[in-house]
Amino acid sequence: xxxxxxxxxxxxxxxxxxxxxxxxxxxxxxxxxxxxxxxxxxxxxxxxxxxxxxxxxxxxxxxxxxxxxxxxxxxxxxxxxxxxxxxxxxxxxxxxxxxxxxxxxxxxxxxxxxxxxxxxxxxxxxxxxxxxxxxxxxxx
Amino acid sequence: xxxxxxxxxxxxxxxxxxxxxxxxxxxxxxxxxxxxxxxxxxxxxxxxxxxxxxxxxxxxxxxxxxxxxxxxxxxxxxxxxxxxxxxxxxxxxxxxxxxxxxxxxxxxxxxxxxxxxxxxxxxxxxxxxxxxxxxxxxxx
DNA sequence: GATCAACCCTATAGTGGCTATAGGGTCAAA
DNA sequence: TTTGACCCTATAGCCACTATAGGGTTGATC
Numbered sequence: 001x002x003x004x005x006x007x008x009x010x011x012x013x014x015x016x017x018x019x020x021x022x023x024x025x026x027x028x029x030x031x032x033x034x035x036x037x038x039x040x041x042x043x044x045x046x047x048x049x050x051x052x053x054x055x056x057x058x059x060x061x062x063x064x065x066x067x068x069x070x071x072x073x074x075x076x077x078x079x080x081x082x083x084x085x086x087x088x089x090x091x092x093x094x095x096x097x098x099x100x101x102x103x104x105x106x107x108x109x110x111x112x113x114x115x116x117x118x119x120x121x122x123x124x125x126x127x128x129x130x131x132x133x134x135x136x137x138x139x140x
Numbered sequence: 141x142x143x144x145x146x147x148x149x150x151x152x153x154x155x156x157x158x159x160x161x162x163x164x165x166x167x168x169x170x171x172x173x174x175x176x177x178x179x180x181x182x183x184x185x186x187x188x189x190x191x192x193x194x195x196x197x198x199x200x201x202x203x204x205x206x207x208x209x210x211x212x213x214x215x216x217x218x219x220x221x222x223x224x225x226x227x228x229x230x231x232x233x234x235x236x237x238x239x240x241x242x243x244x245x246x247x248x249x250x251x252x253x254x255x256x257x258x259x260x261x262x263x264x265x266x267x268x269x270x271x272x273x274x275x276x277x278x279x280x
Numbered sequence: 281g282a283t284c285a286a287c288c289c290t291a292t293a294g295t296g297g298c299t300a301t302a303g304g305g306t307c308a309a310a
Numbered sequence: 311t312t313t314g315a316c317c318c319t320a321t322a323g324c325c326a327c328t329a330t331a332g333g334g335t336t337g338a339t340c
Binding site: 018020021024028037038039040041059064065066 | 296297298299306307
């Protein structure tokens with residue numbers, strides 16, 4: 001099984017990533033500068049493809065590019081300890097849980113707001129607008 | 141009770157909004173251009189403060205500035221029907237629920253990922269890195 | 281009236297993670 | 311050689327702010 005070379009379009013289709021995004025990752029230093037054809041087209045190796053898949057999977061899990069940069073650095077040093085990786089995952093999990101909590105609070109506020117309006121009325125007596133408008137607890 | 145005038149700093153403190161943000165809302169047309177002192181300082185009325193509070197409450201509920209623009213327009217025409225307002229709220233509620241669903245999926249993926257690593261090991265045999273790295277289902 | 285700190289002004293650029301556009305060049309098959 | 315699909319770079323835009331630079335105003339105190 002020889003190592004094949006792929007154009008950016010092939011890589012894009014194979015990974016579900018847009019070509020512009022791949023170039024962006026390269027510019028950000030997440031992907032190494034690939035080989036080029038005489039005409040300047042990028043030629044990616046299988047290793048490049050694997051690295052890109054790693055990035056995309058991590059992004060899907062909500063990691064920032066900065067996080068992914070660290071994860072990649074760790075992944076490249078196979079003698080490093082697992083602890084940092086573990087910590088990053090735990091941290092991300094906590095961040096996600098925090099976001100869920102805040103969204104749930106939002107959800108119930110919006111439910112209440114929606115329930116206050118039965119429709120058919122006019123703005124003048126709209127409870128939603130009323131409740132967004134005040135009462136102004138802020139005394140200036 | 142006379143209408144008082146407030147500097148941007150007073151308004152900022154009263155509404156929990158940074159002065160730069162207030163100026164930004166003005167530039168975006170969400171707040172009207174306020175009165176000015178001879179020296180050019182902004183002077184806000186109580187109506188301005190109420191409008192800003194409306195904006196901030198709506199933002200806290202996750203509405204975009206574009207949504208808020210519509211809500212403000214509706215709120216200003218007290219003879220308009222409630223339906224549009226109601227629809228906006230329902231739409232926002234759906235958006236929030238969608239985000240919660242996606243975050244919950246993320247949460248459980250991250251839980252699995254975290255559970256796969258017991259710590260103490262080295263990257264070379266780290267299940268997390270392994271699982272982010274592959275198996276490459278994408279056959280190129 | 282001078283001084284001072286606290287406040288305010290505008291304008292511009294940066295954040296993250298892309299996406300869109302303009303204006304071109306390359307490649308491979310027919 | 312022509313066509314059409316593909317690729318290149320560079321720049322600007324998206325959202326909702328935030329940060330910074332470089333200055334001017336205000337009002338209380340001396």
